[in-house]
Amino acid sequence: MVVYANGNMRFTENQLRKDPVSGKPPRLYVDIQNAVIPQRLCDPITIEDGLLQRARVAQYDNTTVRLVLDIDSMNDHRIFTMENPSRLVIDVIGEQGQYAAAEAGEPVATAAEPLPLAQQFGLGVRRIVLDAGHGGKDPGAIGPNGLKEKDVTLALALRLKPLLEEKGYEVLMTRASDLYIELPERTAFANQNKADLFISIHTNASRSRKVRGVETYFLGVARSREASETAMLENAISQQALSDLEKILLDLTRTSNLKQSSILAESIQDSLYNGLRSSFSDIPNLGVKQAGFYVLIGAQMPAVLIETSFISNPSAEKLLARKDYRDTLASSILEGIVKYVSLLSSAYSGAP
Numbered sequence: 001m002v003v004y005a006n007g008n009m010r011f012t013e014n015q016l017r018k019d020p021v022s023g024k025p026p027r028l029y030v031d032i033q034n035a036v037i038p039q040r041l042c043d044p045i046t047i048e049d050g051l052l053q054r055a056r057v058a059q060y061d062n063t064t065v066r067l068v069l070d071i072d073s074m075n076d077h078r079i080f081t082m083e084n085p086s087r088l089v090i091d092v093i094g095e096q097g098q099y100a101a102a103e104a105g106e107p108v109a110t111a112a113e114p115l116p117l118a119q120q121f122g123l124g125v126r127r128i129v130l131d132a133g134h135g136g137k138d139p140g141a142i143g144p145n146g147l148k149e150k151d152v153t154l155a156l157a158l159r160l161k162p163l164l165e166e167k168g169y170e171v172l173m174t175r176a177s178d179l180y181i182e183l184p185e186r187t188a189f190a191n192q193n194k195a196d197l198f199i200s201i202h203t204n205a206s207r208s209r210k211v212r213g214v215e216t217y218f219l220g221v222a223r224s225r226e227a228s229e230t231a232m233l234e235n236a237i238s239q240q241a242l243s244d245l246e247k248i249l250l251d252l253t254r255t256s257n258l259k260q261s262s263i264l265a266e267s268i269q270d271s272l273y274n275g276l277r278s279s280f281s282d283i284p285n286l287g288v289k290q291a292g293f294y295v296l297i298g299a300q301m302p303a304v305l306i307e308t309s310f311i312s313n314p315s316a317e318k319l320l321a322r323k324d325y326r327d328t329l330a331s332s333i334l335e336g337i338v339k340y341v342s343l344l345s346s347a348y349s350g351a352p
């Protein structure tokens with residue numbers, strides 16, 4: 001559920017148990033401070049998607065707007081603010097990671113059927129979402145000779161797609177052309193399509209044109225200045241939003257997807273480094289890192305972000321424009337994914 005406002009929002013949240021006396025269901029309420037809402041916007045919104053029954057909103061006192069969600073079977077939730085436009089996002093998660101993302105009261109279809117057994121055990125990677133970073137009005141990083149990150153990421157995703165399809169995977173793309181897509185919409189797309197893996201493709205940039213190398217990220221709290229700078233670059237959000245992000249990130253350690261994401265990241269990084277090293281000399285291996293990438297938050301499947309090379313480095317920029325370099329990047333990422341899947345299968349079947 002997304003609440004829009006025409007200013008920055010501060011909020012507190014609270015949960016109430018089911019009230020057997022009044023018959024009220026369990027509720028989650030959010031108080032938005034220093035806010036007013038016109039009466040005409042206060043009609044209750046019926047949701048009934050299996051997670052939430054309905055949403056009600058009212059002016060609680062002179063300076064507080066209270067949003068109440070009547071809960072059906074919510075298991076977990078996250079609330080955070082975002083800017084441009086200013087909004088409050090409530091992510092509601094049900095049993096077994098069942099995911100509902102309803103925007104402006106329009107419920108998105110969610111499936112109540114349980115996950116197949118193979119998927120519950122992390123097997124049977126079948127559907128992969130490829131996310132070509134940036135696009136449209138957001139060019140991403142731009143190289144010293146004008147090569148745009150958004151064009152490289154799309155070219156790489158379009159190359160990787162048929163390679164994965166040849167291996168029998170179903171591939172969906174968050175964008176297949178020069179389109180602008182908000183970061184949260186990218187993982188929401190993967191969740192709604194029940195993807196098994198989410199792969200976000202980027203090129204890196206540094207203030208120093210000398211910096212080169214390849215690295216792969218999964219979600220977490222950045223442990224180095226470089227990692228946090230890279231996340232800042234990709235997130236394109238303000239410091240305030242970033243501190244909200246940190247709060248969510250600290251909460252994420254219980255997500256089992258993080259372990260799988262780290263294994264996937266290791267496998268892809270390994271293949272990328274070895275693939276590039278064998279065809280192109282002297283590629284620094286920057287390894288697997290964690291940072292607070294907005295685009296990975298909320299993914300209900302293993303999710304990684306690949307920084308394929310530094311577009312800010314003139315020689316890497318030249319390479320990124322070359323067909324053979326792009327081919328090597330795509331085939332190496334493919335190899336990393338395939339290795340990850342076979343690793344999973346052998347881990348669960350007990351084979352060596």
Ligand SMILES: [Zn+2]
Pocket residue numbers: 133134140141149201202203234
């Ligand atoms: Zn990027």
